[in-house]
Amino acid sequence: MENRVHPSLLNTFKKLSPMTLTEDKLPMIRAASKMLMKPYVDDMITQQEYYAMHDDGTQIRLKVYAPVTQQETLPAILFIHGGGYVFGSIEGNDAKCADYVKGVNSVVVSVEYRLAPEYPYPAAIEDCYLALNWIVENKEMLNIDETRIAVTGGSTGGGLAAALTLLTRDRQGPQIKFQMPLFPMLDDTCSSYSSNAFTEKRVWSKEHNAFAWQMYLKGVEGEPSKYAAPMRETDFTNLPPMYTMVGALDPFRDETMDYVKALTEADIPVEFHLYPGGFHEFESLVPDAEMSQRAVAETISALREGLDVE
Numbered sequence: 001m002e003n004r005v006h007p008s009l010l011n012t013f014k015k016l017s018p019m020t021l022t023e024d025k026l027p028m029i030r031a032a033s034k035m036l037m038k039p040y041v042d043d044m045i046t047q048q049e050y051y052a053m054h055d056d057g058t059q060i061r062l063k064v065y066a067p068v069t070q071q072e073t074l075p076a077i078l079f080i081h082g083g084g085y086v087f088g089s090i091e092g093n094d095a096k097c098a099d100y101v102k103g104v105n106s107v108v109v110s111v112e113y114r115l116a117p118e119y120p121y122p123a124a125i126e127d128c129y130l131a132l133n134w135i136v137e138n139k140e141m142l143n144i145d146e147t148r149i150a151v152t153g154g155s156t157g158g159g160l161a162a163a164l165t166l167l168t169r170d171r172q173g174p175q176i177k178f179q180m181p182l183f184p185m186l187d188d189t190c191s192s193y194s195s196n197a198f199t200e201k202r203v204w205s206k207e208h209n210a211f212a213w214q215m216y217l218k219g220v221e222g223e224p225s226k227y228a229a230p231m232r233e234t235d236f237t238n239l240p241p242m243y244t245m246v247g248a249l250d251p252f253r254d255e256t257m258d259y260v261k262a263l264t265e266a267d268i269p270v271e272f273h274l275y276p277g278g279f280h281e282f283e284s285l286v287p288d289a290e291m292s293q294r295a296v297a298e299t300i301s302a303l304r305e306g307l308d309v310e
Helices: 007-015 023-036 092-104 123-137 154-170 193-197 206-216 253-265 290-306
Strands: 045-053 059-067 076-078 107-112 146-153 179-181 243-249 270-276
Touching: 023 107, 023 179, 023 290, 045 123, 059 092, 059 290, 076 154, 092 107, 092 179, 092 253, 107 179, 123 154, 123 193, 146 154, 146 290, 154 179, 179 290, 193 206, 193 253, 243 253, 243 290, 253 270, 270 290
Parallel strands: 076 107, 076 146, 146 179, 179 243, 243 270
Antiparallel strands: 045 059, 059 107
């Protein structure tokens, strides 16, 4: 794989350490990640925490990012973090959410969904649906336009964003104007060429992917739901327009392209970018590379267009 990595990403790729995931290691990985986090400070945005509650009393933490100078009603973006369903957090994505606030001129709500295997499917997707409803229910407090809501996330967050559009359509829930699932995790069968071709453990690989699905679907009997694995859906009509991107060396490459094809054939407006030599999350791991900066800039542009921001 190394000889196929884009030259601008290669130095960083060579320095990455292989990662092995097991259920026993998850608490240690989560704790180590938490210790590395530092409070995010940005004078241009406000950061406030709230909680949304399920009918059974379970509380889900939300973090709202907004412009300090916000006076007008703005579009809203629901951000869903990645982490293979087993790790990841709001705080690990503070800077990304802040970039969306400033680049799109929007209010961003990030959801701390429950993690597997302690909370397998459907916990994560139900938490995301709760967050979406919370945004609409609190539209006046947030000063947002409920007709201009986007959902986005990368990797697992991308899979959840895609699943959320299906769930919201089928439940006739809040209107989602635009979806941006980036290099999304969509297919639990792990049967595509790319999901099996990339075994390099320095980045997300075949083994990591299989483990993540095993954790998320733990205890699920029979065929997984389309709300767990969106590529199990057969009807992709009446979904919001989409922008997505993926690296050519990402295990999720083929399922991303399958999703693009499915939506295109359902007459859903789609824009798709494939980045040559890009491994999983290259734009976050090598942020200074020109290709990474272009990839990030294009997500901002796509959100602005999708939310009708001038």
